[in-house]
Amino acid sequence: MDFALLLVLAVAVTGLVWLLDILWLRRVRQARVAVADTDAQAGGSEGALKQRASVKEPWYVDYSRSFFPVLLIVLVLRSFVVEPFQIPSGSMRPTLKIGDFILVNKFTYGLRLPVINTKVVALNEPERGDVMVFRFPQDPAVNFIKRVIGLPGDRIRYQGKQLYVNGEPVPKELLEENPEAAPTEFLLRELLDQRTHEIYNNPRDPGPQMREIEVPAGHYFVMGDNRDHSNDSRYWGFVPEENIVGKAFAVWMHWDGGLPSFMSVRGIE
Template sequence: MDFALLLVIAVAVTGVIWLLDALFWRPARRQRLADSAESGELEKMSPKAREKALKDPWPVDYARSFFPVLLVVLLLRSFLVEPFQIPSGSMRPTLTVGDFILVNKFSYGLRLPVVNTQLVELGKPERGDVMVFRFPKDPGVNFIKRVVGLPGDEIRYQDKQLYVNGEPVPKQLLETGPERAPEELLLKEQLGDVTHKIYNNPHAPGPQMRSVEVPEGHYFVMGDNRDHSNDSRYWGFVPEENVVGKAFAVWMHWNGGLPSFTEVRGIH
């Protein structure tokens, strides 16, 4: 289900009803009531019939109530901040299943909802950003990964080591068998100006990837859970037009049971 499309349709329908009522239907209703009052017909009506005659039709009443609310939600969601839920563990340990995140929609420019056409360019994805994008193989599905390659970069991944432009990305072992993932190694990685944590599994060979150059207008992305992430190593690059926004905060965690707000934090 494309929620953005449904929201746009709801705003359009309620907005058209509200506009038609303001321009044509309401003046016509008022004129009919004035004519009925002048002729005495209104006074002859039963209380129930009079109440019905004075009341706005239900579609108009609903449209007038919901249009401004839906419009504000559409504007906020399209141009400022949009909430998402993390459905998989590909971004562990940075993000876990059940995290509800906030995505900045204007970090990479203002885009029209549904069609995703950029109106104003305000910035570009940077190396190390945690980015939400529409999956190139199925644009109806949103993915979240970390940007590791910018246009023109040369990317290679071999023996669990990421190389950018021929240089190994610095990483440091923090813990063997951490409590939340006993089978993994917890490492700290320095990707551009961003320091973040990743998992590597010492018991699995993991993917090997020869050097590839990121085309213009595209990005190379990977999950922080390096041996358990369906990312650019398998299906290729993310086109600029598929970019949704930059994830910047976790505002709630819910994975069954009661929602928890103890995991509120920024995303790095």
């Protein structure tokens, strides 16, 4: 289900009905009321009063007038300011957990029209280390979230669980072996362009080996922080610029099926 498309359609339909009422339907009702009042003055008061009472605003006009402003505000906020998402998988652990509800800044990388995702106002470009939401290139109806590793023109290589950007190994340090949250993994801190974040690596799994590739213009190379359990650019290629949705910047709630928790509210590094 494309919620953005449904929201746009709802705004269009309710707005059109409301406008139609202002331009035509309301005048028709007022004319019928005037006729009823004239009949009442001529002596047919009982029938005229019944006729006047029957001239009321249709339910669809009432609903449209009530819902249109609310739907329009939601559409503007969701399309151009901030949009909520829920994390459905563990590919971004330990940064993001399954059940985290995140907020995505929709204007950091420029303003885009809803549904068609066409950029109308250019602002900033993604930077290495950003956690970015985008439309999956293989199925644009599905949203993915990964970390930006390679910018247009960068040379990326991944070999022996070591990430290389433009020929240089990305520094990392071991924080903990077999952490409680992931007993089969190593928890490491990675330094990408002077920005740190934590990642998982499985020492018993050789994982994918990727020869050096160059990121084409207008595209980005992305990876999950859960390096051995992430379906990312190592497998399906690059993210086109037109697929970008926004930058994830905060976790505002966690819900794993029980009671919602707000103890995990935090910024996303």
